[in-house]
Amino acid sequence: MTPVPGTLKPLSFLDEALETLRAEGLYRRLRILEGEQKPRARFDGREVINLSSNNYLGLTTHPKLKEAAIRAVKELGAGSGSVRTIAGTMDLHMELERKIAAFKKTEAAVVFQSGFAANAGTVASILGKEDLILSDELNHASIIDGARLSRAAIRVFPHKDTAALGKLLEETADVKRRLVITDGVFSMDGDVAPLPGIAALAREHGAIMMVDDAHASGVMGQNGRGTIDHYGLHGQVDIQVGTLSKAIGVLGGYVCGSKSLIEYLYHRARPFLFSTSHPPAVAAACLAAFDVLEQEPERIERLWSNTRRFKAGLARLGFDTGMSETPITPILVGEADRAMKLSDLAFDRGVFAQGIGFPTVAKGKARLRTIVTATHTEEELDKALEILGDAARGLGIIP
Ligand SMILES: Cc1ncc(COP(=O)(O)O)c(C=O)c1O
Numbered sequence: 001m002t003p004v005p006g007t008l009k010p011l012s013f014l015d016e017a018l019e020t021l022r023a024e025g026l027y028r029r030l031r032i033l034e035g036e037q038k039p040r041a042r043f044d045g046r047e048v049i050n051l052s053s054n055n056y057l058g059l060t061t062h063p064k065l066k067e068a069a070i071r072a073v074k075e076l077g078a079g080s081g082s083v084r085t086i087a088g089t090m091d092l093h094m095e096l097e098r099k100i101a102a103f104k105k106t107e108a109a110v111v112f113q114s115g116f117a118a119n120a121g122t123v124a125s126i127l128g129k130e131d132l133i134l135s136d137e138l139n140h141a142s143i144i145d146g147a148r149l150s151r152a153a154i155r156v157f158p159h160k161d162t163a164a165l166g167k168l169l170e171e172t173a174d175v176k177r178r179l180v181i182t183d184g185v186f187s188m189d190g191d192v193a194p195l196p197g198i199a200a201l202a203r204e205h206g207a208i209m210m211v212d213d214a215h216a217s218g219v220m221g222q223n224g225r226g227t228i229d230h231y232g233l234h235g236q237v238d239i240q241v242g243t244l245s246k247a248i249g250v251l252g253g254y255v256c257g258s259k260s261l262i263e264y265l266y267h268r269a270r271p272f273l274f275s276t277s278h279p280p281a282v283a284a285a286c287l288a289a290f291d292v293l294e295q296e297p298e299r300i301e302r303l304w305s306n307t308r309r310f311k312a313g314l315a316r317l318g319f320d321t322g323m324s325e326t327p328i329t330p331i332l333v334g335e336a337d338r339a340m341k342l343s344d345l346a347f348d349r350g351v352f353a354q355g356i357g358f359p360t361v362a363k364g365k366a367r368l369r370t371i372v373t374a375t376h377t378e379e380e381l382d383k384a385l386e387i388l389g390d391a392a393r394g395l396g397i398i399p
Contacts, residue, residue, distance in 0.1 A: 025337025026357050036061045039376040041352075048352040049384045051370040056219055056327060057292075057299045058375030059249025064292055065285040072284035080277045085266070088276055092283040097262075099290050100254050104225060104242070105234050108262035110272065111254045111283075115214045115243030117271035118253030120146035122239060123181070125268040126208070126261075127152040131177040134168055136160065136193065138186045140212055152179075159186075162197040169205040178207040184227035185215035188361050188369060190328030192220075195227055199236045210239035215328060218247020223293050224300055244282075248289045251282050303327055303374040306381060310372045313385040318398040322367075330356075330367040331388070333397055339366035345391040351384045 021027040034042040037060040041050045059065055072092065082088030093111060101109040112118040123146030127133060131152040135143060138159050147154045155172070157165045165180065172178060180202040182193045195211065202209035213226040221229030224247060228237050239261060244252035255265060265272060292299070307327040314321050320332040333339040336357030343355035346368070353368040361367060368388075372381060392398045 024357075025335070025340050028340070028355075031352070031354075039373055039380055043347075043352055046347070046350075048347060048350050049376070049380050049387075050352050051372065051384060052352050052354040053373070054215070054246035054371060055249055055375075056247040056303055056371065056373055057224075057249065058373055059218075059247065059289050059292060062249065062289070062292055064288045065249060068284040068288035069281035072280040076280035078281070079279050082277070083273065083275060084277045085273050090277075090280060090283070092280050092287065093277055096283045096287050097254070099287055100242070101256055103223075103290055103293070104240055104256040105229075106240065106256040106258070108259045109254050109256045110262045110265050110269070111244070111252055111278070111286075112269070112271055113252060113275055113278065115212075115241065115245055115253030116142040116145075117275070118241050118243070118255050119143050119212055120149060121269035121271040122241065122255050122265060123147055123179070123210070124149035125265060125270065126150075126239075127177065127179055130175075131179070132172055132175040134165060134172075134178060134180045134207070136182045136186075138189065139181060139183050140187055140214065143181055143183075143212060147181075160191070160194055162194055162201060165198060166201050169201055169207060173205070178205070179210055180207045181210045182212070183215070184211050184213035185220070185326050185328065187215055187328065188356065188367070189322055189330055190215075190324035190326045191322075192216075192227060192230075192325050195231050195233055195237075199233055203236065208239065209237050210241070211237050212241045214241065214243040214246060214253075215326065217242040218293060219300065219303065219326060223297055244286045244289070248286055250285045250289060252278055252286060299374040303372070306372045306374065306376050306378075309378060310370070310381050310385070313381070314388075317385065317389040317392070319388075319392065327371050327373075329370045329372075331370060331392075332365065332367045334364060334366060336363075336366040338395065338397065339368060342388075342391055342395055342397060343368055345394065346388055349387045349391060351387045351391075353384075353388065 031043045037055050080088040097109045119142035127150040129151040133147045133152050133154045137156045199209050216226040218224035240256040242254050244250050321329050322332050339355040353370045356369045357366040
């Protein structure tokens, strides 16, 4: 039968997919932040202790970042007006790249619109269909998407398994160009990559070594220089990615490495070539953030002392926090609907800890993902522990 014109609904499969999400307990409404991103914040009309942001050092609201952004708007306007490669490269963009390269102790750096664009744009532009990518199974989605876009072959090695990586490198010795890629800190589990072993293997087998330090920059290493600095591996990682959206508190991503790598990316990384550059306020606030990292290292110390306090509290309560070694501390719950129930209950009682389920984490590994920040008070952390403990006990998650 010919359908009546205008009655066909070619997108109706989306409603079915949403129904499935609802049935699996994976449907989420976006929580709306009313006001600033702070350790105590107002979401959906409720004041809560906020354990869900990536604002590790509290820089989203730092007066120096805000002043720098306001000044940049007044002096340079609201937008950059072009992609970097045409008319959208301002002094501030170049200054930020110089600052990041010096901070990370590399020859050069390039800034992208986001960490996602930095990872995906880099991997997709330096590899092609003759090449091979060796990737940790828990690497970030932006690495996975970049790998797919590159059309290179992809071999995934078990999480942090250097022995398995070594075997894969031996088996694939005939491939001319290989990339070994890992997150520095894994975003959903908060554990740290065994970088010395991985970097040594990459070097031994002549593979390119790339680390995504999105969650380590501003958090680990001297003044927050990241995992490469933490392990003393300067000069041994060919490509370092970072984000300006987490500890730095603003928006953007960057790649650090040799001058030729950065010049190549200027010419070939598609998000750099085909998407407008940051507004001046973003670049100016990021510049101010790197000054704060140098001038206020006590923020990082506070982040870690808060992390220790919170983790010890979770352990006392009997929570399973998996492999976490950093401020990212998952509270492992199992099935997605239980995680979402716990998250909702905690929220109603005054704690925002986002429930995370498939596809962000594997099925059966749903969790509340918590991140404490340098700016939480001890009282806030203790109160959050009390609320999480009561809620989880009520659901039979802890004894
Ligand atoms: C490990 C990792 N890499 C990259 C990104 C992307 O960073 P951005 O938010 O700046 O796009 C994220 C953020 O979710 C991340 O967790």
